[in-house]
Amino acid sequence: MKQEQESADARIYRSIFEGVLSRKLTPGTKLPEPELCALFGASRAVVRRALEKLAYDGIVVLRPNKGAMIAQPTREETRMIFEARRAVERSLVELAAQRASRTDIAALREQLAKEHEAMHRFDQPSWARLASAFHLRIAALAGNAILEQYLTELISRCSLIVGAYEPEGNAPCEHDEHTAILDCLEARDAEGANAHMSAHLRELEARIETSRMPGAKGLAQLLGIEPVQRTLVD
Incomplete structure (x- = not known):
């Protein structure tokens, strides 16, 4: 039963998170608990656990007596998030350049190949x-769990901003930027990797458009899910 609960939590989390990345759920979209319960055939307890995890990751805002909604980052919050991310990734890249093995670099090359394939499938969430x-993965190679955790939290918040506010059609240039970073890591060129990483994040931030408004469709339409008719998962 516990495994079923965890699976339900993960399914709700993934659907909402991918709904943000694919621009189906825009900032400000309300997430009513009764509707989520019906959509996923889950109890309120399961839905609340998923929403609490999304709120912890900065994707959702939980409002007392008003329910949950997709977060609406401001321009100032966006500036601070990217500023913090550049600072954290600078340290991680320097450490990764020192510690990454040939096997680690080969694994990152495979990662980029999968990224390239998903890009050409036009599979935005993937x-x-x-x-x-x-x-x-670069953060993991740095060997500093505390910095890695900081980056994980920042990337979750950046994912919301990018998914909601970045214009479409930028994947190819971002993929090329990743390749340049990896080339420098392979050469143990920490300075070059940092320069490419900083430019990559600054260009990403510069592309953010904060003019998009929350959608008006119902939650079922936005997520593309038909309500399930089955016994609730506790």
């Missing part, structure tokens, strides 16, 4: 996941 995973 590509966005793989693009974030590239940064997190």
Whole structure:
């Protein structure tokens, strides 16, 4: 039973997170608990656990007596998030350049190949996941769990901003930027890798458009899910 609960939590989390990345759920979209319960055939307890995890990751805002909604980052919050991310990734890249093995670099090359394939399938959620995973894999190679955790939290918040506010059609240039970073890591060129990483994040921030408004469709339409008719998962 516990495993079923965890699976339900993960399914709700993934659907909402991917709904943000694919621009189906825009900032400000309300997430009514009764509707989520009906959509996923889950109890309120399961739905609340998923929403609490999304809120912890900065994707959702929980408002007392008003329910949950997709977060609406401001321009100032966006500036601070990217500023913090550049600072954290600078340290991680320097450490990864020192510690990454040939096997680690080969694994990152495979990661980029999958990213490239998802990009050409026009699979935005998969590509966005793989693009974030590239940064997190570099963080893991740095060998500093505290910095890695900081980056994980920042990337979750960046994913919301990018998914909601970045214009479409930028995947190819971002993929090329990842390749340049990896080339420098392979050469143990920490300075070059940092220069490419900083430019990559600054260009990403510069592309953010904060003019998009929350959608007006119902939650079922936005997520593309038909309500399930089955016994609730406790």
